[in-house]
Amino acid sequence: MQIVLSRKKKRRIRFFRFMIRSLLLALILSGLFILGLLSYTRMQGPPPIQVSETTVLYGADGSVIGEDHGGQNRYWVSFDNISSYVSDATVSIEDRKFYEHFGFDPWRIGGAIIANIKAGSSAQGASTITQQYARNLYLTHEKTWSRKWNELMYSLRLEMNYSKEEILEGYLNTVYYGHGAYGIEAASTFFYNKSASDLSLAEAAMLAGIPKGPSYYSPIIDFDRAKARQELILTSMVENGYLTAAEAETAKAEKLVFKEAEAEATEVIGPYFQDVITSQLTTLLDLSEDELETGGYHIYTTLDPKMQKEAEHWVQEEMPDSDLQTSLVAIDPKTGGVRAMVGGVNYAESSYNRATQSKREPGSTIKPLLYYEALQHGFTAASTFMSEPTEFTYDEGRQTYSPDNFNHHYANDFITMQQALAVSDNIFAIKTHLFIGPDKLVDLAQVLGLGQFNNVPSLALGSEAVSLLDLTNSYVPFANNGLFGEPQFIEKVEDAEGTILYEQGPDLKPTLDPTSTFLMTEMMTGMFDPALNGYTTVTGNSVVPLLHRPVAGKSGSTPYDSWMVGFTPQLVTGIWVGHDRDKKLDQLSEGPISKKIWANFTEHALEGKLKLPFHEPGGVVQVEVDPQSGLLANDACPGGVSMFFKAGTEPTSSCSTPEEEEKLEEQKQEKERFIDRFKKWFGQDDH
Template identity: 85%
Template sequence: MQVVLSRKKTRRIRFLRFMVRSVLLALILSGLFILGLLSYTRMQGPPPIQVPETTVFYGSDGSVIGEEHGGQNRYWIPFDEVSPFVSQATVSIEDRKFYDHFGFDLWRIGGAIVANIKAGSSAQGASTITQQYARNLYLSHEKTWTRKWNELMYSLRLEMNYSKEEILEGYLNTVYYGHGAYGIEAASGFFFDKSAADLSLAEAAMLAGVPKGPSYYSPVIDYDRAKARQELILSSMVENGYITKDEADTAKAEELIFVQAADADTEIIAPYFQDVVTNQLTSILDVTEDELATAGYHIYTTLDPSMQKVAEHWVDQEMPDTDLQTSLVAIDPRSGGVRAMVGGVDYAESSYNRATQSKREPGSTIKPLLYYEALQHGFTAASTFVSEPTEFTFDEGRQTYSPRNFNQHYANDFITMQQALAVSDNIFAIKTHLFIGPDKLVDIAETLGLGTFKDVPSLALGSQAVSLLDLTNSYVPFANEGLYGEPQFIVKVEDSDGEILYEQEPGLTEALDPVSSFLMTEMMTGMFDPALNGYTSVTGSSVVPLLHRPVAGKSGSTPNDSWMVGFTPQLVTGVWVGHDKGQKLDQYAEGPISKKIWANFTEQALEGQLKLPFHVPQDVVQVEVHPESGLLANESCPGGVPMFFKAGTEPTSACASPEEEKKMEDAKHEKERFIDRFKKWFGGQDDH
């Protein structure tokens, strides 16, 4: 009997020794495993933290004009800029032991395993904030053991390489709050129209409850359910020592005001303009449009939101409810920055940008470039040609060209270049073009970014297609003392950390002679000066009552197009009106629309700004000139208009009345007869 008891005792001792040794071995192996796992995750280094962030477009005044987010509306905000109530509420409801564990909670995992075994599935989760952050960054949301293992590994890597504050910052900026809002900043803006920095305790607790089930706990979907969860979170914050019970009770009683989804969405301002910026940046930064939209860039542009609204207002006001289309571009001549852009009547119906993508024949708006070249080659504002029906020959006499004036109106007499521009005389333009040489217009067009033109007579009447943006920008040197550069849309681009990725350098250089540029500008004021009316009216007479500041410009038309490009010292604006598919314009009903949009926009866009005159360079003189003859006006020949000239090129002969001209002609003939008689008498010649 004693032997049997001794054997049983010996077996129990052996079993206990085995169990102790097994436990010790398991502990050693577990320790080695954990040590190896931690060493492995540490050696792997920090996992890359790259999440889609909303790219934001800013206007010249710093306001937001648009956003791109590729389906995930997110703005990264530093941890110390988030209301502390947000992190306290989130930790209280999602992971109370967040500051004590290494990325996972063994007790929660154990409980979840038991619950899942009982349920026969992996439906129950036990994810910490770190694990959720890892899942948001790198993994799917499928409930499998493989995903759980990978989630654990990423969580360890995060914990081994980042601080708790950095992990919580990442979680708050990546978690989904529903309604397309990713991250606390986007959610705060969506629900409360404010930054996460300004959230109250009640608001923070409400938002902290949403990620558990964005469609289930959203207060704009089911307020009662969301309110119950908010109160649970506030009570949990009291238990964790973050707030007092009185603070929780006050927050529970606070009335929350939610903005509607439509109000929370950022208004898209100038979509045609933003498309141009996006296209340029994909090339400059060498990224795709999707990458640009989700990179979290801050794109600062030249657009003036107030001017853009004025432009859109007058397009809406003046355009008829037909298929007629329009485009508008406004440029600051002092910097080259595009301040406003309209690419069509309705972006929602057509994103085709008629300001940049469409090329049409500019008609008479090309004439200022031609006359600038004429000024450079000996012409003045008082230079004259006869305005009459004319057939021109070119190509060494093999071809003819017979242009016509609008409505077949001709002076049938001499007119000055200033008047010819004001009334848009086509015959004068062709004569000037052929006199100075067609290559001159070709050269200046290329200099001012209009492309390579064909050397033909009709070029003087705008027969080669251009875009509205390029045409408008070609007028910049006239408004800015000869300075020219490519039109600018982007000021700078910063990444989500504030590092500058691209910054536009000033690009204006002297392209035209400042004196001739000013003389050309003064000639372009003539289209608004009734004193230059002659055989027909100046082309800007219909909008003169709308204008109350010094302006210059040129209109133009073709059978299919109506143009107006004009400027002040502060703004150069071009407007085009026409049909997309070549349908002819009604010149009387539809033709004037471009001028009306331009005049109304120019006045309202510059409202409140100084009414600046154009800068007069040195070596420029002003005299009163008779607009038809090009001679100095006087009492005998009234109706003179002020014209500017480079010193030394102004007319010196006075204009005479018809009676005086007859007397002068008779005196000339009498003098010629006296000289003939004197020659005959002195030479002994007879009358035969």
């Protein structure tokens, strides 16, 4: 009997030793496995933590004019700019041992495994904050064992390479809070219209409860359910030592005020303008459109939201309900910054930008460039040509050109360049063009960014196609003492961390002669001066009642297009009106629309701004001149208009009365008779 008991005892001892050895072996193997796993994850290095962030566009006044987020509205904020209530509440309800574990909680995982085996599925989760962050960054939300394993591996890599604060910052910036808001900053803005740094304890606890079920626990969808979860979180914060019971009770009693429900998409201001921004930045930063939209960039633009709204308003106000289209560009001549842009009547119906992508013949809006060159080659505002039907010969006599004035109206007399511009006389323009040499306008057009034009007589009447943006920008030197540069859309671009990737200041350079640009500007005020009415009215006559500040400009038309480019010292604005297809304009009803849009926009966009005169340089003089003859006005030809000249080029002769002209004619005849007698006396008679 004793022998049997001894054998049983020995077997138990051997079994016990086996179990001890097995346990030790298991512990050693587990330790080696964990050590190998940690070494492997450490060797893998830090996983990328870049996530899509909302790219924000700002107007010139610093306001937000648009956002791109690729479906995930997210603004990344540093841990220091997140209320501590948010992090404390999140840790309390999501992962109370967050600061103790290495990315996963074995006890929670074990419990979840047992529960899932009993349920016959993987329905219950036990993810830590680190695991949830890993899932948000790299994985899907499918509930499979392979996804869980990958989640664990990424969690270890995060823990091995980033601090707890960095991981919690990442989690709070990536977790979904519903209503299109990803990250705590987007959620705080959506629900409370405030930054995450300004959240109260009650507000933070309410937001911390949403990620468990963004639709189920949204206070906007079901406030009572969300309120119950908020109170649960506040209680857990007391249990975990983050709050006192009194603080929790005060927070539970706080009345929460939510932002009024509104469209989730931020209003897009200037969509055509923003398309230009996207096009430029994809080239400048070598990015795809998707990368630009979700890269968290801060793009500071030149657009003025107030002016943009005025532009869109007056387009809608003046354009008829038809297939007629329009475009508008407004540029600050002091900086070259584009302040407003409209590329069509309705962006939703057509994103085709007629301000930048369409090229049309500009008609008479090209004439200020022509007459600037004339001023540079000896002409003055008082220079005269005959306005009459004319056939021009060119190409060494091989070709002829017979342009018409609008509605076939002619002075059939001499008129000054000032009046010719104001009434848009075509014959005067062609004569000037051919007199100074067609190459002069070709060269100037290229200098001002309009492209390479053909050297033909019709160029003086705008026969070469241009874009509205380029044409409007070519007027900038007239409003800014001869300074010119490329139109500017972007002032600065920063990445999500605030690093400046691109920056551009005003880049205008002296290009045209300041004196001649001023003289040209003063000539362009003439289209709004009824004193220059002659054989026809000035082209801006219909909008004169709408204007209440010094303005200058030039209109133009073709059978298919209506143009108006005008300016003040603060703003240069161009308008085009026409059809997308080859369809002629009704010049009576549709032709004046461009001028109406321009006049109304200019007045309202500059409302409250100083009514500045155009800068007058030194070395110019102002005299009263008869607009027909170009002579100094007096009682013989009253109704003179003020014209500016370079000092020394102003007219010195005055108009004559009929009696004075008869006397001059008699003196001329007497002089001719004296010369004849003189020749006869010295035997030089031709007979």
